[in-house]
Amino acid sequence: xxxxxxxxxxxxxxxxxxxxxxxxxxxxxxxxxxxxxxxxxxxxxxxxxxxxxxxxxxxxxxxxxxxxxxxxxxxxxxxxxxxxxxxxxxxxxxxxxxxxxxxxxxxxxxxxxxxxxxxxxxxxxxxxxxxxxxxxxxxxxxxxxxxxxxxxxxxxxxxxxxxxxxxxxxxxxxxxxxxxxxxxxxxxxxxxxxxxxxxxxxxxxxxxxxxxxxxxxxxxxxxxxxxxxxxxxxxxxxxxxxxxxxxx
Numbered sequence: 056x057x058x059x060x061x062x063x064x065x066x067x068x069x070x071x072x073x074x075x076x077x078x079x080x081x082x083x084x085x086x087x088x089x090x091x092x093x094x095x096x097x098x099x100x101x102x103x104x105x106x107x108x109x110x111x112x113x114x115x116x117x118x119x120x121x122x123x124x125x126x127x128x129x130x131x132x133x134x135x136x137x138x139x140x141x142x143x144x145x146x147x148x149x150x151x152x153x154x155x156x157x158x159x160x161x162x163x164x165x166x167x168x169x170x171x172x173x174x175x176x177x178x179x180x181x182x183x184x185x186x187x188x189x190x191x192x193x194x195x196x197x198x199x200x201x202x203x204x205x206x207x208x209x210x211x212x213x214x215x216x217x218x219x220x221x222x223x224x225x226x227x228x229x230x231x232x233x234x235x236x237x238x239x240x241x242x243x244x245x246x247x248x249x250x251x252x253x254x255x256x257x258x259x260x261x262x263x264x265x266x267x268x269x270x271x272x273x274x275x276x277x278x279x280x281x282x283x284x285x286x287x288x289x290x291x292x293x294x295x296x297x298x299x300x301x302x303x
Contacts, residue, residue, distance in 0.1 A: 057096040058169025058210065059084055060181055060200055061139050064193040067224060069139065072197040074217040074241055076171075076210045081218015081233035088112055089224045090141040097135035097153045097170045100128060107138055117146035124148075135159070137166040156211075162186070173208025180207035193221060194230060194248050202241055216240050219248070225264055250297045253288065257281045 057080055059073035071085040071092050086093040086104025091111040095103040103124050110120045117140035125131045125148050137147035137159055145166040147159035159168035160178055165185050167178040184203030188196040197219060205214070217240035221230040230251065234243035257280035261271030271277065288295070 057084060057135075058167065058172055058177055058181065058201075058204055059094040059096060059137070060165060060167050060185060060197060060204075061092045061094055061137060061145070062165040062185060062193075062197060062200075063139065063143055064196075065189075066193075068193055068221055068229070070193055070197050070219070070221040072201050072217070072219045072244075074201055074205065074209065074214070076212040076215045078216055079233070079235040080216045081220070081235065085218060085220045087220055087222050087228070088226055089222050092139045092222075093136065094138075094168065095134070095136045096168065097150065097157070098130060098133040100124075100130065100134055100136075103128070103134065103136050107136075111138065111140040114141065116140050116142070117144050121146040121148055135168055135170050137161070137168045139166065167204075169204075169210075171210055171212060173211045176207045177204045177209055180204050194219060197221075198241060198245055198248065205241060214238065214240055217244050219244050229259060246296050250295070253284060253295060253297065254281050257284050 057075035061071050063069055069092050071087055071094055073080050073084045083099050084094050084096050086108045088108055091108055093104045093107040107120050117138040121138055132150040132152040134150045135153050139145050145161045147166055147168055149157050149159050153170040156172045156174050157170035160182055167181045169178050181200045181204030185200035188199045216235050218233045220228050223229040232244050232247045234240035237243045258277055261277045263270035
């Protein structure tokens, strides 16, 4: 009922993007931190995500963690998951009773897994597009890859939800977008990413981090960055895609 991609960008950012004909898949599939990622799907076991993330953060490898989760879970045959550990190593499991088509693939810098798909070409197209999209901004590269998977057939039941989460070395997400119930959820994520660049992305550059506890606590630089982003958008003739309502 789902397909997802975990990738690591050249700057070390970690991203997980998921799409499904299942409500709010972006709320239940991803489990990330600043250094590791878990996608738990099919008959999702969220503890695979939370426990897997904690153990890999503590230094365990993806293969060892996943093998233990599979061995302990009596529902292993209906689970699907893929993981990336702190060293950038991947592991994946597709249970024998996951609904066809179901499977996964692992490449050097990303992994893709899915179930209830139209066929293996979905994850292959997703992987190929991710590999080809290296020149794109990371959120757009992830979206580009998933759109290729959807164009190759995607979830054989249809479309409903999608989620995109990116961490940039911190426990908190840098970007966390979701379309929980939408006729074209990947396009909705694309719209949200466009809107994020208007104010959210410039604002996020001043957010505190573990190394910079106070972040950038002065408004002037952030306000200038937001104004510059708006000026660029207008100069390029791009209208705002925000649906926000402003009061006088």
